[in-house]
Amino acid sequence: MGQQHEASTLGMWMFLATEILFFGGILAAYTIYRLLYYGAFRDGAHHQNWRIGAANTAVLIGSSLTMALAVWAAQTSRRNITVIMLILTLLLGGVFLGVKAYEYSQHVHEGLFPGTLFTYVDEENPGYTKGVELFMMFYFTMTGLHALHMVIGAGLLIWMIFRARRGDFGPEYYSPVEVMGLYWHFVDIVWIFLFPLLYLLH
């Protein structure tokens, strides 16, 4: 079983390597435009509510902790704790997504959704308007992709909860939980970078 276990964590790591380049690609684009439209991107970040962002960051870090604890519980044959921790992770993930949805609706409301819905005008610096739209484009794409990953993760979590309840996991076989954990932590890491880039740098 050991070999299989190692293979699946290794496989997950390779997948995460591709994810690093996936998010890295958009990060490169973001960085270039941030430097080209410095002022506009600063103004753009002003439209983010850093309090909500910080709270959400805490939620996500919390979910990472519960995820890590779920792996620990699986490794040490604590079936009920595994299930509880997985459910907590799912809940925290749900809270995060809910908050995100709220933020999105706010932005759309303020006319900050790029494209035809974009009605916002930068009063101070009218010339920045286009740059702000670009910033919001990056904001929605990056957080949207991140949220998509969370949704996929949530789906996997439900499956894990089901399997954990069935008693599939134990010290000899826990690699699905472990792999799930790697994925979840990675999504957390992405957010750790998105948070300062999109909310704090102004």
Next chain:
Amino acid sequence: MVNDFPLWPERASTMAGQVDALFIALCIITGTVSVLVWSVIFFFAIKYRRSPENELAQDYEPPAILEVGWIVVPTIIFIGIFLWGAWLFFQEQRVPANALDIYVTGRQWMWKFEHPGGQREINTLHVPVGRAVRLTMASEDVIHSLFFPVFRVKADVLPNRYRTMWFQATKTGRFHIFCAEYCGTNHSGMIGWVEVMDDPSYQRWMAGGAESSMSSQGEDLFQKFACNTCHTNNASGRGPVLAGLFGKQVVLNDGRTVIADENYIRESILNPQAKIVQGYGPIMPTFQGQVNEEDLLKLLVYVRSLAAHPALTPANEPRSSGPARVAPQNPKGTQ
């Protein structure tokens, strides 16, 4: 002029011979190595072909030192190729100081050329022989690429950005112009001719046609768009003085400095808020959507011509106006 089965393009610019020289050299070098490789393969394949006597290969390995040889030698050759190609590229990029300016606008699917004297042409370009010509180019829509096979030069023409390219024709005649970057339905129809003329015919051609020069048209636009209400000739105006601006360093309000090149002027007109000159407020309105690509070029030529005015220009600072961005020599002048 047009040979109906050409195997080699005509050489009609100062660059053409040099490009051909490298090309031929490469053909010889790589040809030799390739032919050698094939001959050896064939020789081995025949000499050591499988036969009842040669059912099993011989248990022999060539000396490993060969590896070093065929790593080091090709590397040296390749680096040599790089150096030669790079040197050529520098020649292709460095515009001679006294180049004649011509302005190019690409759009789906035609080329518009405008001479400083104000002559405009579509899909045909008249240039004098023996004189360096610098093209300043922008596109109105998608990316195009202006290609003169006989001059061996081309450059992509980008929207919202000026690019330059130069050549010096060495032969009179009529040669192809192609659009080399795919640009939609009629990409293959975005073609034209360049007419290289000897000096007398060129002067005759230049004399006809235009009503007024590009820069004086630009001056008119400068008034029409009311630029002159802010940009006056003295520092007390609401906007900075534009005389002597081109090619100089500009200090911005966030402390950065930029060089006032074609793209900076362009941005200043279309997106003035992007870079604010130190000491001024962000009050200049954008002219995006009001000035079209050709008017923009005229304004550019006008602003540039202000720099060329000897009375207004301090001695050229070598750092801020490198060889690529020499102030234009305006044949017709502004006045």
Next chain:
Amino acid sequence: MTSQTYHDVRLMEPVATRNYLNVDYGIFSWLLTRDHKRIGILYLISVTAMFFVGGTFAFLMRLELLTPQGDLVTSDTYNKLFTLHGIVMIFFFLIPSIPATLGNFLLPIMLGAKDLAFPKINLLSWYIYIVGAIFGIYVIVTGGVDTGWTFYTPFSTQYSNTHVFAVTLGAFITGFSSILTGLNFIVTTHRMRAPGLTWFRLPLFVWSMYATSVVMLLATPVLAITLFLLMVERVLGVGIFDPALGGDPLLYQHMFWFYSHPAVYIMILPSMAVISECVAAFTRKKIFGYKFVAFSSLAIAFLGFLVWAHHMFVAGISVYAALIFSFLTMLVAVPSAIKVFNWTATMYKASVSWQTPMLYVMGFIGLFTIGGVTGLFLGAIGIDVHVTDTYFVVAHFHYIMVGGAVMAYLAGIHYWWPKITGRMYPEWWGRVAALLVFAGFNLTFFPQFILGYVGMPRRYHAYAPEFQVLNVMSTAGATVLAVGYVLPMIYLSWSLVWGRKAGPNPWGAVGLEWATSSPPPKDNFLETPVVTWEAYDYPAFLKAMEKTQNV
């Protein structure tokens, strides 16, 4: 040199009564299979079908180019033809071709494993490929797309009114299938090698596949995000890459080529993998400089990531960046040269057989060399300024991708055909087809070098009349080429039923795949092989074989 181990698995006559083809029957035994060999066959069929789709577009293009006026099809149709030709050939044929068919089939066998590390993911990758291909076919059927396979912005985002969204989505999806394949190969190579099979005993095929997989893993996600941004831009009309809206089209090109240049090595490395195997088998020698060839694959994989902007020399990048990329382009050519020279040296004092796969191998080496050295022309910036976006480039990459990669694909198909199907192909017809392909190929694409240098731009529906003669030659060649490609289709299908039965090792080749029956049993080997010999240990193997059974 190992001594002759007589309990050597290579010498045992494998007696599998059931093979992977006849263990179970029915369409679902194929569509739900997790057997890497069957998945390889699924890929083989789909990928080959795509090749003929792409080839048909090419043929229509060549017909159109017979006359300068462009009177066969409209310019819009022509633009769609070359776009679809490029997209189908690159994304749906060449990238999955060798890795997903031969690689899938052979990699586990060469490692002495029962299957890949993640059989279900392997099947998933095929389905993902099919979903991507369905988008491709949907686009073909409903009117096409006209952006060129490079989808340059702002044309693709703001100006084209064809199915850009659907086709980029198709390419985006297909990308995941190659990511999954690459991931599977890497994990399998690390974790599932048979006992005794150390890294330096691996066939060079595995080394090359490994290098390919690294590129797949690390390059493809960047394409994915690039196409994703392109789709966002097209749908929302926001200027990420559109200069009119504040974006920079060169950023798109950077991100696109960050994938697409390494992708050309995704296409050529597996071909090199096949060539290494074939050279060894048909010369009966150990590949000269095994380690150099092995590491040159990794070097190509790495250096291949550093040269992408050589596609953008005239696009408006900075002069200094152009210099850096030109220099690195020269470096990436070195490991390719190493391979060519080592293959050549292997033939010295060998026993060279002139069977069909070897004919393709010789064709490959010759044509790849031409394609490669013309790549050097393009990498020398001063020349690229003249020939970029002309038929010179078209000739360059067809020499590598058709003359190189497709030939290698054919070499591999012929070489492993007996293993895959248990039947021999007809040798005489094989040689005829190989010669036709070689002759037709050169007639098609050599004139294009001249056309390009004379100045004919690519993606031209109508062209200047003086280019006609060379274009007619090219079209004539394409006709011969078409025949050359259709022939193998016919005789290979024929051989499925009437071909001579192949034994486990019809070529007398070493390699674990030849130590199991043809076709192999479901789990590849009756018992896990233990490897005690070096790669390509022909001298010992052949002597041993001679003693036991008289070759």
Next chain:
Amino acid sequence: MADSHEYSDHAPTHHVTSLPVYFGIFAALMILTIITVAISRVDLGSLNTPIALSIAVVKATLVILFFMHVIHSTRLTWVVIISSLMWLALLFVLTFADFFTRDWQLY
């Protein structure tokens, strides 16, 4: 680092991280989050970005090493992570090599 042999058949050490470590890392992550938010309220000029990103890097490293158990993982895992980061660096460096030298003059 648990030592790992490429073709070892024995199962890898199933390292179980202890609870205090998990909670400790969690606390550290929370504190770092608070710090970066707090710092972002003060304007440090050009230092803003580097500080915010350094904190993010530290947080990410903590997650990778402890939550994702990389500190106890095989060398191969390290190679995978480091090479993907290196490749990302290539993308950044070479793309920027174009964008930020476009204004340079010819010598």
